[in-house]
Amino acid sequence: MKDYERQVLRDVGLFAHGGAGKTSVAEAMLFCAGVTTRLGLVSEGNSVLDFAPEAKNRVSSISLAVTGLEWEKHKINLVDTPGDMNFVADARAALRAVDAAVFVVDAVDGVKVITGKLWGEALELGLPRLLFVNKLDRERADFEATLESIKTSLEVTPCPLTVPLGEQDKLQGVVDLVRMKALMYEKDGSGKYKEGEIPKEIADEVAEYREKMVEAVAESNDALLEKYLEEGDLNPKELAEALRAGVLAGKVVPLLCGSGVKNLGIQPLLRALVACFPSPLQRPAVKGTDAKTGAEAIRPAKEDAPFSALVFKTIADPYRGKLTLFRVFSGAQAGDSNTYNASKKVRERLGQILQLSGESAEGIGTARLGDIVAVAKLKETQTGHTLSDEANPLVLPGLPPTKPVISFAVMPKTQADEDKLTQALSKLIEEDPTLELKRDIQTNEFILSGMGQVHIETALAIMQRKFGVGVNLKAPKVPYLETIRGTASAEGKYRKQTGGRGQFGWCWVEVAPLPRGSGVEFEDAIFGGSIPRQFIPSVEKGMRDKAAKGIIAGYPVTDFKLRLYDGKYHDVDSSDLAFQIAGSLGFKAAAEKAGVILLEPIMNVEVTVPDECMGDITGDLNRRRGRLQGMEGRGGSQVIKATAPLSEMLRYAPDLNSLTSGRGLFTMEFSHYEECPSHIAEKVVAAAQREKKGEEEEEE
Ligand SMILES: Nc1nc2c(ncn2[C@@H]2O[C@H](COP(=O)(O)OP(=O)(O)OP(=O)(O)O)[C@@H](O)[C@H]2O)c(=O)[nH]1
Numbered sequence: 226m227k228d229y230e231r232q233v234l235r236d237v238g239l240f241a242h243g244g245a246g247k248t249s250v251a252e253a254m255l256f257c258a259g260v261t262t263r264l265g266l267v268s269e270g271n272s273v274l275d276f277a278p279e280a281k282n283r284v285s286s287i288s289l290a291v292t293g294l295e296w297e298k299h300k301i302n303l304v305d306t307p308g309d310m311n312f313v314a315d316a317r318a319a320l321r322a323v324d325a326a327v328f329v330v331d332a333v334d335g336v337k338v339i340t341g342k343l344w345g346e347a348l349e350l351g352l353p354r355l356l357f358v359n360k361l362d363r364e365r366a367d368f369e370a371t372l373e374s375i376k377t378s379l380e381v382t383p384c385p386l387t388v389p390l391g392e393q394d395k396l397q398g399v400v401d402l403v404r405m406k407a408l409m410y411e412k413d414g415s416g417k418y419k420e421g422e423i424p425k426e427i428a429d430e431v432a433e434y435r436e437k438m439v440e441a442v443a444e445s446n447d448a449l450l451e452k453y454l455e456e457g458d459l460n461p462k463e464l465a466e467a468l469r470a471g472v473l474a475g476k477v478v479p480l481l482c483g484s485g486v487k488n489l490g491i492q493p494l495l496r497a498l499v500a501c502f503p504s505p506l507q508r509p510a511v512k513g514t515d516a517k518t519g520a521e522a523i524r525p526a527k528e529d530a531p532f533s534a535l536v537f538k539t540i541a542d543p544y545r546g547k548l549t550l551f552r553v554f555s556g557a558q559a560g561d562s563n564t565y566n567a568s569k570k571v572r573e574r575l576g577q578i579l580q581l582s583g584e585s586a587e588g589i590g591t592a593r594l595g596d597i598v599a600v601a602k603l604k605e606t607q608t609g610h611t612l613s614d615e616a617n618p619l620v621l622p623g624l625p626p627t628k629p630v631i632s633f634a635v636m637p638k639t640q641a642d643e644d645k646l647t648q649a650l651s652k653l654i655e656e657d658p659t660l661e662l663k664r665d666i667q668t669n670e671f672i673l674s675g676m677g678q679v680h681i682e683t684a685l686a687i688m689q690r691k692f693g694v695g696v697n698l699k700a701p702k703v704p705y706l707e708t709i710r711g712t713a714s715a716e717g718k719y720r721k722q723t724g725g726r727g728q729f730g731w732c733w734v735e736v737a738p739l740p741r742g743s744g745v746e747f748e749d750a751i752f753g754g755s756i757p758r759q760f761i762p763s764v765e766k767g768m769r770d771k772a773a774k775g776i777i778a779g780y781p782v783t784d785f786k787l788r789l790y791d792g793k794y795h796d797v798d799s800s801d802l803a804f805q806i807a808g809s810l811g812f813k814a815a816a817e818k819a820g821v822i823l824l825e826p827i828m829n830v831e832v833t834v835p836d837e838c839m840g841d842i843t844g845d846l847n848r849r850r851g852r853l854q855g856m857e858g859r860g861g862s863q864v865i866k867a868t869a870p871l872s873e874m875l876r877y878a879p880d881l882n883s884l885t886s887g888r889g890l891f892t893m894e895f896s897h898y899e900e901c902p903s904h905i906a907e908k909v910v911a912a913a914q915r916e917k918k919g920e921e922e923e924e925e
Pocket residue numbers: 241242243244245246247248249250267268284285286287306307308309359360361362363483484485486487
């Protein structure tokens with residue numbers, strides 16, 4: 226593998242909503258650069274980047290993919306990302322690994338919500354950005370309308386570097402506005418083009434675009450603006466320098482256009498990446514914390530600085546073992562040597578450093594500043610950790626946390642599957658930290674939570690393929706809780722006389738409600754030894770076990786206090802077990818007297834939708850017992866904040882999709898528990914009783 230000077234390196238990510246054409250554009254770049262010998266097509270399942278079988282099935286990326294190419298003696302590391310909400314965490318991770326971002330915009334659909342969100346995040350991270358208007362060959366493609374959509378949704382006036390020559394089925398090529406040439410492409414997807422004069426009939430239009438371009442560049446630089454206003458144009462050298470400076474400063478956003486699947490307009494895009502985007506040396510110093518002192522620390526983007534790298538992705542590979550992907554932010558690290566995980570404060574043995582190209586990998590000796598590389602089989606390191614020079618340990622900020630929005634119970638298909646399930650799930654979660662696994666203490670089921678149904682289903686398909694473990698999914702479960710309404714006392718008596726030694730335990734208890742979130746408290750108010758000391762924990766254990774199993778519907782009882790204030794015992798027959806049972810009976814009787822009610826989880830929901838969908842969305846949220854908390858307009862879309870019960874939101878993703886024709890976006894996180902309205906509580910209790918009856922019949 227060729228080694229490149231750091232100045233000629235470009236670390237670039239592709240971002241946009243699902244289906245905008247990121248992977249297709251990346252494939253066209255690989256083909257133009259000669260990395261591939263035929264154009265990879267997502268729709269044909271032969272894309273180098275969408276290599277996973279699950280991506281091929283869905284005809285859409287399900288994870289980020291790293292590849293590299295050489296263009297005009299520059300090395301471009303490309304990170305293709307998924308745009309679907311279910312997998313968007315990988316796009317967020319990629320934002321942290323690259324130095325600049327290409328945002329792909331669909332010329333038919335315009336900018337969608339997710340693109341806007343990622344755009345905002347790229348802006349916050351200070352990443353230089355560029356836009357590529359894709360799919361200009363498609364029916365109903367509209368370049369002008371797409372520019373408008375970009376202006377309103379992303380709140381930016383881009384600087385066009387190319388504009389289309391024709392549109393839809395008449396798309397012939399692009400006009401290069403810098404060199405003022407027409408690039409006429411061959412129709413065979415080979416990417417070959419002839420350079421010629423700009424056709425007369427569009428000369429005026431092109432002149433207008435060129436003016437916009439020069440203006441956008443000039444406006445980023447006062448001296449240049451003055452010159453431009455005086456002379457009416459800028460020379461190519463001034464233009465190129467100011468363009469680069471403007472992009473690096475985030476003041477200019479170049480825009481190019483074409484078609485990924487037709488392989489048209491891609492070379493100007495590659496040239497722009499080289500000309501406008503920074504090398505890793507030009508990025509600001511990274512900020513983190515000193516792992517020794519906890520103080521804020523910065524590390525300059527220099528090769529002779531101590532090594533630091535962010536782990537932004539882990540891939541569970543059944544053949545190579547675990548693959549850890551990291552981006553070097555300072556210094557260098559040789560392979561086959563020790564490094565230091567500063568987040569965990571442990572040393573790690575590194576194997577060979579691997580340069581990725583889609584699914585395949587090639588060994589290189591050293592990971593240098595700006596490299597986006599992988600190593601296999603690290604023991605301690607997880608996504609979000611920092612690898613660092615041990616003598617100067619730096620911890621970089623981790624990846625943004627995501628909150629899962631949907632849960633399923635996963636059930637092994639066979640006994641063999643059950644045996645392997647725990648291990649397979651933990652490997653899966655290591656690869657994808659947006660998955661969350663819990664064991665339901667009531668049902669003993671594994672509960673897998675994720676970003677959406679598609680996310681969970683895809684993850685399980687991956688688990689089946691990689692680890693050979695099959696599972697079935699059970700409908701999402703709502704984690705209801707039970708609690709008591711009032712205060713009441715009762716006795717719990719357990720007495721059994723069987724031949725020899727009997728069983729005897731007797732207690733009086735009082736239950737009283739506690740504020741939400743308090744959990745379960747136990748008070749020992751026994752005076753005078755009516756229950757011997759050693760049996761008091763037995764009463765508590767009996768009560769806690771019963772509380773975990775629930776009283777009316779099998780959900781844990783919470784937010785109450787149980788006071789044990791009297792009892793009786795027998796010298797011979799009393800035992801730990803007898804008092805556990807007495808505690809459980811006493812608690813149940815007191816709780817039933819006090820009244821048991823059901824609590825349901827309430828979620829904080831944030832929905833982002835195009836303006837015109839607002840009414841439908843708020844109406845729908847009302848029907849879901851949602852409460853609106855606020856609304857805020859943001860560049861053509863509305864952000865609606867509300868709270869709503871989880872039980873009403875389990876199937877929200879597909880419904881939001883159909884209400885907004887796929888343009889809506891939502892996030893959801895747990896807020897608090899509230900009393901469940903009685904007509905709904907009745908249904909939950911009835912369903913729990915039916916389920917219990919079913920289980921008992923099965924056991925018989
Ligand atoms: N006509 C036309 N179709 C395109 C173009 N680019 C992509 N497509 C098609 O649009 C669909 C989505 O393209 P992808 O490249 O997979 O889009 P993506 O942005 O990678 O999507 P995700 O991976 O799901 O985020 C595929 O069926 C492509 O064949 C284009 O320039 N013209």
